[in-house]
Amino acid sequence: MVKITDVARHAGVSPSTVSYVLSGKRPISEETRRRVEESIRRLGYRPHAGARALAGRRSNVLALAVPLRPGIDVPVAMRFAVSVVTTARRHGHDVLLLTQEEGEEGLRQVVDTVSVDGLIVMDVQLDDPRPALLRGLDRPSVMIGFPADPKGLTCIDLDFKAAGEACVEHLARLGHRAVALVGSPPEVYVRGTAFAQRVVRGFTAAADRGRLASIVHPCEASPAAARTLAEQLLREQPALTGVVVHNEAVLEPLIDAFEKLGLRVPADLSVTAICPDELAASLRTPVTSVTLPADEVGARAVELLMKKLNGTATPEATLLPPRMTERGSTAPRAVA
Amino acid sequence: MVKITDVARHAGVSPSTVSYVLSGKRPISEETRRRVEESIRRLGYRPHAGARALAGRRSNVLALAVPLRPGIDVPVAMRFAVSVVTTARRHGHDVLLLTQEEGEEGLRQVVDTVSVDGLIVMDVQLDDPRPALLRGLDRPSVMIGFPADPKGLTCIDLDFKAAGEACVEHLARLGHRAVALVGSPPEVYVRGTAFAQRVVRGFTAAADRGRLASIVHPCEASPAAARTLAEQLLREQPALTGVVVHNEAVLEPLIDAFEKLGLRVPADLSVTAICPDELAASLRTPVTSVTLPADEVGARAVELLMKKLNGTATPEATLLPPRMTERGSTAPRAVA
DNA sequence: CACTTGTGTCGAAGCGCTTCGATTGGCGAA
DNA sequence: TTCGCCAATCGAAGCGCTTCGACACAAGTG
Numbered sequence: 228m229v230k231i232t233d234v235a236r237h238a239g240v241s242p243s244t245v246s247y248v249l250s251g252k253r254p255i256s257e258e259t260r261r262r263v264e265e266s267i268r269r270l271g272y273r274p275h276a277g278a279r280a281l282a283g284r285r286s287n288v289l290a291l292a293v294p295l296r297p298g299i300d301v302p303v304a305m306r307f308a309v310s311v312v313t314t315a316r317r318h319g320h321d322v323l324l325l326t327q328e329e330g331e332e333g334l335r336q337v338v339d340t341v342s343v344d345g346l347i348v349m350d351v352q353l354d355d356p357r358p359a360l361l362r363g364l365d366r367p368s369v370m371i372g373f374p375a376d377p378k379g380l381t382c383i384d385l386d387f388k389a390a391g392e393a394c395v396e397h398l399a400r401l402g403h404r405a406v407a408l409v410g411s412p413p414e415v416y417v418r419g420t421a422f423a424q425r426v427v428r429g430f431t432a433a434a435d436r437g438r439l440a441s442i443v444h445p446c447e448a449s450p451a452a453a454r455t456l457a458e459q460l461l462r463e464q465p466a467l468t469g470v471v472v473h474n475e476a477v478l479e480p481l482i483d484a485f486e487k488l489g490l491r492v493p494a495d496l497s498v499t500a501i502c503p504d505e506l507a508a509s510l511r512t513p514v515t516s517v518t519l520p521a522d523e524v525g526a527r528a529v530e531l532l533m534k535k536l537n538g539t540a541t542p543e544a545t546l547l548p549p550r551m552t553e554r555g556s557t558a559p560r561a562v563a
Numbered sequence: 564m565v566k567i568t569d570v571a572r573h574a575g576v577s578p579s580t581v582s583y584v585l586s587g588k589r590p591i592s593e594e595t596r597r598r599v600e601e602s603i604r605r606l607g608y609r610p611h612a613g614a615r616a617l618a619g620r621r622s623n624v625l626a627l628a629v630p631l632r633p634g635i636d637v638p639v640a641m642r643f644a645v646s647v648v649t650t651a652r653r654h655g656h657d658v659l660l661l662t663q664e665e666g667e668e669g670l671r672q673v674v675d676t677v678s679v680d681g682l683i684v685m686d687v688q689l690d691d692p693r694p695a696l697l698r699g700l701d702r703p704s705v706m707i708g709f710p711a712d713p714k715g716l717t718c719i720d721l722d723f724k725a726a727g728e729a730c731v732e733h734l735a736r737l738g739h740r741a742v743a744l745v746g747s748p749p750e751v752y753v754r755g756t757a758f759a760q761r762v763v764r765g766f767t768a769a770a771d772r773g774r775l776a777s778i779v780h781p782c783e784a785s786p787a788a789a790r791t792l793a794e795q796l797l798r799e800q801p802a803l804t805g806v807v808v809h810n811e812a813v814l815e816p817l818i819d820a821f822e823k824l825g826l827r828v829p830a831d832l833s834v835t836a837i838c839p840d841e842l843a844a845s846l847r848t849p850v851t852s853v854t855l856p857a858d859e860v861g862a863r864a865v866e867l868l869m870k871k872l873n874g875t876a877t878p879e880a881t882l883l884p885p886r887m888t889e890r891g892s893t894a895p896r897a898v899a
Numbered sequence: 900c901a902c903t904t905g906t907g908t909c910g911a912a913g914c915g916c917t918t919c920g921a922t923t924g925g926c927g928a929a
Numbered sequence: 930t931t932c933g934c935c936a937a938t939c940g941a942a943g944c945g946c947t948t949c950g951a952c953a954c955a956a957g958t959g
Binding site: 271273274275276277278280281286291295301302305308309312313321322323324326327336337342449450479480483511 | 607609610611612613614615616617622624627631637638641644645648649657658659660661662663672673675676678785786787815816819847
C-alpha cells in the first residue's frame, strides 16, 4: 500500500506538505504542488480513509436513509438515491446506505460510530421521529421532504403545493371546469407524508380559487386499481375533463383505462401528472407534467450538506418551483 | 465521545483488555468480561470505525454495487439491496452504496481507499468487466448472478435454468402442449444478463424434452407492451394455453390483457411466473410462481462474504433450487 | 539597516484502536 | 517447597493521517 510518506519521499518533501497539498489548508508553492501531484499520480496514492477519519475529524462518508415504505414508488426513490451517490462522489464522499429496518437505531448507531460526516434522510413524514433525532445530533443533516416542523433543520423538496396548483391552473386555463386528482396510494396519506398532502392542498386550493369542481382520490399502485378508479371518477363526476395524476405507477394504466372507457386523451380528457420527465415523456401519449426533479433534488441535498459541513449557513427550507412541460396530453376543453 | 480508555477506566482494566473482550481474540475471565460489558453499556461506548480500520485491518464496511441498468426491475433489485444491508448490519458491517455511474472506477477507488472489507456485486452479466477486476483485487467479493466464467469467484443466484424448467414441467404435467415465455425487456438480453438467458434455456430445454410447442419473447416493462405481446402470442400460437412470465413489471398487465382478449385465467390459460412471492400473491388472480428469493440471496451473499473474510473456504457457485408455489393461476388444460 | 510581516515548509504530537510480547499469580507436578 | 506452565491481564508500539507550532527565508516598512 502506498502511503503518504512514500509520496513525500518520492517528491522530496515532508508528509505534512503532501497533506497540505491535498487539503489546500496551507499555501504551497506552485512548483512543490506540481511535484507532489505528480508523485501522487505516479505512485497511485490513495489516502487511507480510516486514518483520515481518525486524524482529521472527517470520514468523508455520508449516510443516506432510504426508507422503502409501502406505497412509495421505488424507481423514483432510487433516482434520488443515485443522484445523491453520484453527487457525493463528486464531492469526494462515499455513501452509506441505511434502510428502513435500521430506522432510528441505525441512524444513531452509524452516527455514534463516527463513521459518518452527515446524513441525508429521504421520505420524511409529517410526524416523523427522525427530525427530532437529527436535531439532537452533533452532525449536520439534510432532509428530502418536510416534517411538520422544519425549524432548525435543512429541508429540500419540490414545491408540491405549487405543483398541484400549477396543474390545476393549466387545466383551468384550457377551460376545464371539473378536475380530479389521482393521488398516491392510501398508505402514503395515512402515514402523513408531507409531499402527498401538499399536492392535495395545492390542487384543492387552486380548484376552489378557479371555482372548478374537484375530487380527490388516492390510488393503489396497480393497473386494476387504476381501472376501477377511472370508472369511479366518471361516475362521481360525469363532467370530468381534467385529471391530475400524482402516482407514477398508475399513470400509464390510468390513461389506458380512460381510453378503454371511450375517452380520448386529450380530445375528451386532459391529463397532467407530477412525475419525473422521463416517465411522462416515455408514454405512448406523452403527458404534460410538472417534473419531479429527483436528480436535482438529490444533488442539491448533497450540496446543502457540504455547505453545512463547511460551516456555511444554509436556508432551512428549499422549495424548488414547479416546472411544467406541455406534451400533448392536455388540450382546451371541447365546447359542447 | 466515549473511547476505549474511558471504558477501561470505568471497568478498572486496561484498554487492551476491553479490546479483547470485544474481539474475543484472547481469553478473558467471566467476571472481567461481565464488568467490561456492563461499562460499555453504561457509557454507551461505540468503537470509532476509523480507528478500528487503521489499527486493525478491517473497516467493517462492505461495498454494494447496484447497477440500476435500463430494463431491470428496480423494486426487485432493491429487495436484494435491502436484504444485503440488513444482513450486513447483523454482522456488524455497514454498506457503502455504489451505483452504475461509478462503475469500475468507483469499485477500484473504494477498494484502494481501503474503506471496504469486501464487495458484493449485483446484476452480473455474461461479459461483465467487473469479474476480472474483482479477481485482481486483494479483497474478497461475492457476485449475485453469474458471469461467463465464474472460476475463482464466488457467485450466488437462483437457479434460473431450473426455474424455467420447473415452470414448463408444471404446465406440462397439467396437460398443456403449447407454452410461451414472456421474458425480460430486450435490453437485458442484449446486454447478456446471465439470469435472463438461463431462464430461456431452461424453458426451451424443458419444452423440447416434453415435446411442447414453445415460443419466447422479451417484453418491455409497460402495460402497452404487455397488451401488444398478448395479442402477438395468440396470433403466433393460437393453441397457446400456458404462459411463463419472467418479468415482474408486466405480470399484472399481461394477465389483464389476456383476460381482455377473452381468455380466463386459469380456465383457458394457465400462467406461471418467476418473481418474488409477494408480487405473485398480491395480484387479483394470485399467480403460481417460482419464487425469486431476493431476501435469501442477499442474506446468503453477505454470509458468503463473511466466510471469505474469515478465511473459510466458500463454494464458487451457489445455485438456489427453485421453489414453486401453486396459487390458482394454473389449471389442467381444458380438453377440447 | 534592524525589524516586522508573510510565505512555504518541516517535525512531532496525537487521533482511538489493535496486537504483540511481557508480566503476574495460581496451581499441579516433581 | 520449588519449578514450570497456563490463564488472564497489562503496557507499549504502532496503523496512516492531520494539524499545530516552529523555522527559514524573502520582501516590505520606518
